[in-house]
Amino acid sequence: MNLDDRARRAAGDIRREVDDHEGASFGQDPFDRFERSLERKTRNQRVAAGLVAIGLIAVSAVVLARAFGTGEELTPATPTLPSGSILYGEWDEQISQASWRVVSTDGVELVDLGWVATCGQWFPDGTRILTSSDADRGPGRPLRPVVIDPAGSVVEVLDGTADPDLELGCGAVTPDGSRIVLEGFNEADPSRNGIYSIRTSDGGDLERLTRGTDCCPQVSPDGTLAAFMRAKPGVQPAGAGAVFVVDLGSGRAMRITPWGSAFIGTSWSPDGTWIAFQRPYGRLYVVHPDGTDLHEVPVELPPGSGGSEPTWSPDGEWLLFVLTRDGASNLYAVRLDGTGLTQITTSEATEMVGPVWRPL
Amino acid sequence: MRDRADPISPVEGWTFEDLFRKEYGSVVALALALSGSRWVAEELAQEAFITTHRNWAKIARYDQPGAWVRRVVTNLATSTLRRRIVEAKALVRLGNRERDRPAEAASGDVEFWDAVRSLPRRQAQVVALHYLEDLTVAEVAGVLEIAPGTVKKHLYDGRKALARRLNTEEDA
Numbered sequence: 451m452n453l454d455d456r457a458r459r460a461a462g463d464i465r466r467e468v469d470d471h472e473g474a475s476f477g478q479d480p481f482d483r484f485e486r487s488l489e490r491k492t493r494n495q496r497v498a499a500g501l502v503a504i505g506l507i508a509v510s511a512v513v514l515a516r517a518f519g520t521g522e523e524l525t526p527a528t529p530t531l532p533s534g535s536i537l538y539g540e541w542d543e544q545i546s547q548a549s550w551r552v553v554s555t556d557g558v559e560l561v562d563l564g565w566v567a568t569c570g571q572w573f574p575d576g577t578r579i580l581t582s583s584d585a586d587r588g589p590g591r592p593l594r595p596v597v598i599d600p601a602g603s604v605v606e607v608l609d610g611t612a613d614p615d616l617e618l619g620c621g622a623v624t625p626d627g628s629r630i631v632l633e634g635f636n637e638a639d640p641s642r643n644g645i646y647s648i649r650t651s652d653g654g655d656l657e658r659l660t661r662g663t664d665c666c667p668q669v670s671p672d673g674t675l676a677a678f679m680r681a682k683p684g685v686q687p688a689g690a691g692a693v694f695v696v697d698l699g700s701g702r703a704m705r706i707t708p709w710g711s712a713f714i715g716t717s718w719s720p721d722g723t724w725i726a727f728q729r730p731y732g733r734l735y736v737v738h739p740d741g742t743d744l745h746e747v748p749v750e751l752p753p754g755s756g757g758s759e760p761t762w763s764p765d766g767e768w769l770l771f772v773l774t775r776d777g778a779s780n781l782y783a784v785r786l787d788g789t790g791l792t793q794i795t796t797s798e799a800t801e802m803v804g805p806v807w808r809p810l
Numbered sequence: 811m812r813d814r815a816d817p818i819s820p821v822e823g824w825t826f827e828d829l830f831r832k833e834y835g836s837v838v839a840l841a842l843a844l845s846g847s848r849w850v851a852e853e854l855a856q857e858a859f860i861t862t863h864r865n866w867a868k869i870a871r872y873d874q875p876g877a878w879v880r881r882v883v884t885n886l887a888t889s890t891l892r893r894r895i896v897e898a899k900a901l902v903r904l905g906n907r908e909r910d911r912p913a914e915a916a917s918g919d920v921e922f923w924d925a926v927r928s929l930p931r932r933q934a935q936v937v938a939l940h941y942l943e944d945l946t947v948a949e950v951a952g953v954l955e956i957a958p959g960t961v962k963k964h965l966y967d968g969r970k971a972l973a974r975r976l977n978t979e980e981d982a
Contacts, residue, residue: 451978452978452979452980453969453972453973453976453978453979453980456919456922456976456978457922457937457941457972458941459919460918460919460922460923460941461843461941461942461944463918463919464839464842464843464918464923464942465839465942466918467839467842467848467918468835468838468839468842469835480830480834480852480855480856481827481830481831481834483856484830484856484859484860484863488860488863637930637931638930640928683924689847689850
């Protein structure tokens, strides 16, 4: 059988597969499901708008109380959550990129960085943000790391790697600030995919660490290891992989969770003894870097919701994560023992990605 | 049964629901070919139609609104990191409803579509649209908003790579 005949037969298989299920989208009529999803999103937007208005009134009340009040301390809305700020992305499906913002842990003060990219990450000292040049990517302009300041201004494009066939994307800065560990890939030549390292000062001195469909490395607090997710064909559920750890000195990589147990998004605890990640379906897990004591964070999430992309607070007491429910997602935090579940944002965003707490 | 005779042409006076009901199955099929997962394909299709609905005032005036939905879903399905995020979100949305999850596609020529998905992004899009939708080079160019010459090049390179990978003859 020649290629065209085989292709047409394979196309017929796909059409039959869809026809056999037509009229049943997750057990519902597809258009009914679509309308419900749309209705939820519209309602969430109205609720969010109302909450923003309430927030503005509350802020005004605080300002007036401080100006004319008795000097008594006001009780903060979330007394147990440490203060600080969080970098996160709001996904725009039209451009398949995220718009990056910074929000305080009380969820009120928003800074729109005006930066659109796949990923964002604080430098270890919290003074700058590592992101990527997705908006400028094109023929002859491979993806490169970009350093921006917390106001969204470009500090530097790290284009010191003179290899137009290697795209260098999401990654993290080592604790001493000297290197960036990041994903590298070539869509036409998957043999180049893996984790790489470059010099922070200019993006040069490229070093390859792993070979595989590896994404989004995070460097351990002592700078000796990086955790990342590796995908592999045939792994179920779709999109899932396993958490790996690579020794940045030797390049030796080790799988520390079972295949199919993790999605993108790992985070080191500040003391380097735990790695947090998301396990299907929307469950928050932690594991030691040597693969021992894998267990679920015992948080009770609202029915029908799930958590993703957990990331540690600088004090090591909280996990920040994205909670998705009814077609909308928001930032939440919870203690490691599952207590203190706290909603941080009341956003209109349908999808949030990559939240990360600013280092102290 | 859907009418596949004229997959991307509009009908005057059609509402968004008309477009949805006519095109949903084809858009899911396209997403299925490019993602390899039935339930991720449905998530991608829903997402593509939500984008379409948000822009309906503009898209309704297009000559080929079906082409616009296809462009969105092919871009969603072939963006590697984006796909992983959608897949993760799909799983999150399912939450505890694992039992409701549609069965994964395990029938048909799995090897062929695995080979298509291993092609570079544009080649995979062009090959899927050409074979699955039976679109001409000009029609594929219209869907992806690229030059017909570029479509020809991607189709040529994609077919060569597929023939090599599947160890089959390229020409009839």
